[in-house]
Amino acid sequence: MADSSTTLAGPASGGARKLSPRKRRQLSLAAQSLVLVALLAILILTVDGSKIQKSFFDFKAAQNMFPALFTVALKNTIIYAVSAYVLGFVLGLILALMRLSSFAPYRWISLAYIEIFRGLPALLVLMIIGFGLPIAFDGLQFPLDPYDKVAIGLGLVAAAYMAETFRAGVQAVPPGQLEAARSLGMSHSRAMFSIVLPQAVRLVIPPLTNELIVLFKDSSLVSVIGITLAGRELTKLGSDEAIKVANSTPFVVAGATYLLITIPLGILVRRLEAKQRKSR
Amino acid sequence: MSNAVEIVDLHKSFGELQVLKGINASVKTGEVICIIGPSGSGKSTLLRCVNLLEQPNAGQVIVHGVDLTHRDVDIDAARRRLGMVFQSFNLFPHLSVLDNVTISQRKVLGRGRAEAEKIARNNLEKVGVGEKARAFPAQLSGGQQQRVAIARALSMDPQVMLFDEPTSALDPELVGEVLTVMRQLADEGMTMLVVTHEMQFAKEVADKVLFMDGGYVIEQGPAAQVIGAPQHERTKTFLRRVLDPTHLDVTE
Numbered sequence: 001m002a003d004s005s006t007t008l009a010g011p012a013s014g015g016a017r018k019l020s021p022r023k024r025r026q027l028s029l030a031a032q033s034l035v036l037v038a039l040l041a042i043l044i045l046t047v048d049g050s051k052i053q054k055s056f057f058d059f060k061a062a063q064n065m066f067p068a069l070f071t072v073a074l075k076n077t078i079i080y081a082v083s084a085y086v087l088g089f090v091l092g093l094i095l096a097l098m099r100l101s102s103f104a105p106y107r108w109i110s111l112a113y114i115e116i117f118r119g120l121p122a123l124l125v126l127m128i129i130g131f132g133l134p135i136a137f138d139g140l141q142f143p144l145d146p147y148d149k150v151a152i153g154l155g156l157v158a159a160a161y162m163a164e165t166f167r168a169g170v171q172a173v174p175p176g177q178l179e180a181a182r183s184l185g186m187s188h189s190r191a192m193f194s195i196v197l198p199q200a201v202r203l204v205i206p207p208l209t210n211e212l213i214v215l216f217k218d219s220s221l222v223s224v225i226g227i228t229l230a231g232r233e234l235t236k237l238g239s240d241e242a243i244k245v246a247n248s249t250p251f252v253v254a255g256a257t258y259l260l261i262t263i264p265l266g267i268l269v270r271r272l273e274a275k276q277r278k279s280r
Numbered sequence: 281m282s283n284a285v286e287i288v289d290l291h292k293s294f295g296e297l298q299v300l301k302g303i304n305a306s307v308k309t310g311e312v313i314c315i316i317g318p319s320g321s322g323k324s325t326l327l328r329c330v331n332l333l334e335q336p337n338a339g340q341v342i343v344h345g346v347d348l349t350h351r352d353v354d355i356d357a358a359r360r361r362l363g364m365v366f367q368s369f370n371l372f373p374h375l376s377v378l379d380n381v382t383i384s385q386r387k388v389l390g391r392g393r394a395e396a397e398k399i400a401r402n403n404l405e406k407v408g409v410g411e412k413a414r415a416f417p418a419q420l421s422g423g424q425q426q427r428v429a430i431a432r433a434l435s436m437d438p439q440v441m442l443f444d445e446p447t448s449a450l451d452p453e454l455v456g457e458v459l460t461v462m463r464q465l466a467d468e469g470m471t472m473l474v475v476t477h478e479m480q481f482a483k484e485v486a487d488k489v490l491f492m493d494g495g496y497v498i499e500q501g502p503a504a505q506v507i508g509a510p511q512h513e514r515t516k517t518f519l520r521r522v523l524d525p526t527h528l529d530v531t532e
Contacts, residue, residue, distance in 0.1 A: 174368075174370075176366060176368055176370040177370060177372065179333055179366070179370065180364075180366060180370035180371075180372070180429075181372075181384070182333065182356075182359065183331055183333065183359060183362070183363075183364035183433075184359075184360075184384035184388065184432070184433070184436055185356050185357070185359050185360035185384060185388040185389075185436060186356065186384055186387065186388055187356050190387055190388070194383060194387055195372055195383075198374050199372075199373065199374050202374065
């Protein structure tokens with residue numbers, strides 16, 4: 001019995017018909033390269049280059065976007081994203097602490113919040129805040145309209161995601177840290193704030209930066225709640241201009257401006273992750 | 281001499297698993313007690329029950345007259361009397377060595393920065409890592425980390441020091457430096473409860489040795505007696521395995 005299994009797994013198995021693993025790898029690589037080249041060729045042959053250039057890269061059509069692209073649209077995009085991020089960060093941290101609390105009602109409230117706001121589209125939440133609340137609560141005013149509406153709407157959703165991130169971070173801190181702090185006479189909350197949370201936040205900086213990238217993109221949703229010219233952000237400015245000049249280049253310009261922010265943030269995230277891997 | 285620690289009929293179980301089945305022991309002020317026994321015998325759990333990192337199911341732990349198991353006791357205040365040193369050091373990795381040793385002095389005892397740092401430096405000097413005050417834990421060897429952990433516990437002016445297998449996570453050549461610090465503490469008259477596998481240390485430093493197995497204290501007495509001339513069969517078997525592991529019968 002042992003003899004037959006050795007023969008099956010042995011190097012001479014299968015006879016001469018089978019290729020060696022090295023040959024098989026080479027063949028597979030060659031096949032993949034061939035498919036890639038074929039796809040590229042099809043793309044180049046079927047697409048009308050001048051038409052593409054005219055509709056997406058006609059920069060004369062986009063010249064009306066300046067300087068409002070930076071002075072209004074980019075500025076507003078940053079304000080929307082960062083204000084929602086700050087609100088989401090604070091609320092998310094509170095929710096995470098409630099989720100880890102020994103007082104059961106806190107855990108229930110936090111869990112319900114997270115499940116609800118993680119499950120709702122940000123667009124819908126923005127609409128409820130923007131249209132629903134002012135009608136439901138008579139005389140409710142948003143003094144900084146639309147900035148406060150957007151910060152609350154996007155921040156409420158971001159808080160749900162960030163709460164889960166913080167919770168994972170706290171749970172990733174070894175339990176010995178809390179024990180050591182408690183054995184030095186610290187109360188539970190003191191140990192949490194001085195010892196566990198600083199380590200947890202450091203652990204979750206990369207995923208939290210990803211959340212900022214998400215908010216930069218989600219800030220494009222604010223156009224649904226009706227914003228003034230001064231409140232326009234990148235997507236709204238891009239689409240307004242695209243309609244005006246009947247050309248898609250403003251979309252491309254707006255898109256490139258997003259990437260101006262999100263790509264450096266993405267690089268930052270990768271650097272931070274690499275640094276964490278090294279320090280471990 | 282008064283009793284520093286009094287353990288009365290202590291029971292602890294994790295779910296169905298009974299880990300401590302009625303432990304009685306007392307530690308006089310200035311005494312060094314070593315707790316030995318096979319793994320799973322409950323010795324670490326006993327130590328963790330003494331400063332209530334584990335909540336006992338029944339029984340009492342009395343430290344200098346204060347019953348820690350009483351419902352209304354201020355456990356944070358009570359724990360300050362007990363310094364704890366862990367097997368895995370548990371230094372705070374985000375803080376420098378100096379901050380590791382000052383943070384609870386400042387946040388818990390309310391000492392000012394200057395005072396806390398002076399006490400910290402004295403204790404770091406004492407355990408031989410004075411020049412590492414500005415380093416971070418990750419930059420230190422295991423032996424240095426454990427000595428910092430001892431300095432951290434000492435800086436809270438504990439009346440009793442608890443050591444939970446303090447050398448078990450160390451490379452063999454680093455064990456000596458930690459044991460030397462512990463021996464020095466013992467010589468200075470610190471009351472110590474030490475869970476350890478270092479029989480030589482127990483023999484030479486302990487005033488009393490407790491042998492635990494299966495959740496009971498099987499045998500206790502002077503170190504020379506428990507380690508040198510054990511009475512119980514289980515103690516004998518354990519010591520033979522620990523002290524002379526290369527000459528066992530295969531059937532053991």
